[in-house]
Amino acid sequence: LAKTTQPISMDSYEGQEVNITCSHNNIATNDYITWYQQFPSQGPRFIIQGYKTKVTNEVASLFIPADRKSSTLSLPRVSLSDTAVYYCLVGDSHMEYGNKLVFGAGTILRVKS
Amino acid sequence: DTGVSQDPRHKITKRGQNVTFRCDPISEHNRLYWYRQTLGQGPEFLTYFQNEAQLEKSRLLSDRFSAERPKGSFSTLEIQRTEQGDSAMYLCASSFDWGEGGKLFFGSGTQLSVL
Numbered sequence: 001l002a003k004t005t006q007p008i009s010m011d012s013y014e015g016q017e018v019n020i021t022c023s024h025n026n027i028a029t030n031d032y033i034t035w036y037q038q039f040p041s042q043g044p045r046f047i048i049q050g051y052k053t054k055v056t057n058e059v060a061s062l063f064i065p066a067d068r069k070s071s072t073l074s075l076p077r078v079s080l081s082d083t084a085v086y087y088c089l090v091g092d093s094h095m096e097y098g099n100k101l102v103f104g105a106g107t108i109l110r111v112k113s
Numbered sequence: 114d115t116g117v118s119q120d121p122r123h124k125i126t127k128r129g130q131n132v133t134f135r136c137d138p139i140s141e142h143n144r145l146y147w148y149r150q151t152l153g154q155g156p157e158f159l160t161y162f163q164n165e166a167q168l169e170k171s172r173l174l175s176d177r178f179s180a181e182r183p184k185g186s187f188s189t190l191e192i193q194r195t196e197q198g199d200s201a202m203y204l205c206a207s208s209f210d211w212g213e214g215g216k217l218f219f220g221s222g223t224q225l226s227v228l
Contacts, residue, residue, distance in 0.1 A: 043206065
C-alpha cells in the first residue's frame with residue numbers, strides 16, 4: 001500500500017485559501033487519492049476523491065499532477081469551522097477483496113480569526 | 114438518520130472485563146470496516162467484511178478481539194479480557210463495493226476507557 005507524507009500542522013486565517021499537499025511517491029496504477037476530514041470525537045468524513053488532473057466539488061478541489069506522486073487539497077476561503085485534521089489516503093478503491101485504506105497521522109489545520 | 118450508527122458512544126470498563134460494541138451501517142452498503150484510533154493518531158484498520166464474510170483482519174487484532182456481521186447487516190466487535198492498552202476510539206465505517214468504493218462513511222465511534 002502506498003505510503004503518504006503530509007505536513008503535521010498548518011495555520012491559516014479566516015477567508016484565506018488553504019492548500020495541503022500530500023506526497024505519495026509509490027502510488028500504484030490502480031490507486032485513487034482520497035481525502036478525509038475529522039473533527040474531535042467524530043469519525044472521519046469523506047471530502048473528495050480523484051485519480052488524475054483536477055476534481056472539484058462543493059467543498060474542495062483536488063489537484064493531481066501527471067506523475068501522480070503528490071496531490072494538493074485546496075480549501076477555498078476557510079472559516080473557523082474548517083479547523084480539523086485532514087487525512088490523505090491512497091488505495092485501490094476497486095479491489096475485489098476490499099480497499100484497506102491506510103490512514104497516516106494527518107494534517108492538523110488551525111484556522112484563526 | 115440514515116448514517117452509520119454506533120452503540121454505545123462511550124464505554125468505561127475495568128481491566129479484565131469483556132466489552133461488545135455494535136455498528137449499524139448504511140443499509141445499502143455491503144462493505145463494513147472496523148478501525149481503532151488513539152489520541153493524536155490516524156485510524157488504524159482492524160478488520161473488514163464483505164457482506165457477512167470477514168475477508169481481512171489486521172495483525173493488530175489479537176485473539177482477544179472478535180468481530181461478526183451476521184446476515185450481512187449490523188456488526189459487533191467484542192474485546193475479551195480488556196487491557197488498558199485497548200483504550201481507544203473504535204470506529205465503524207461502511208461503503209459500497211462498486212463505483213465509489215473508496216468513499217467510506219464513518220460512524221461517530223465508541224470511546225472505550227479501560228481502568
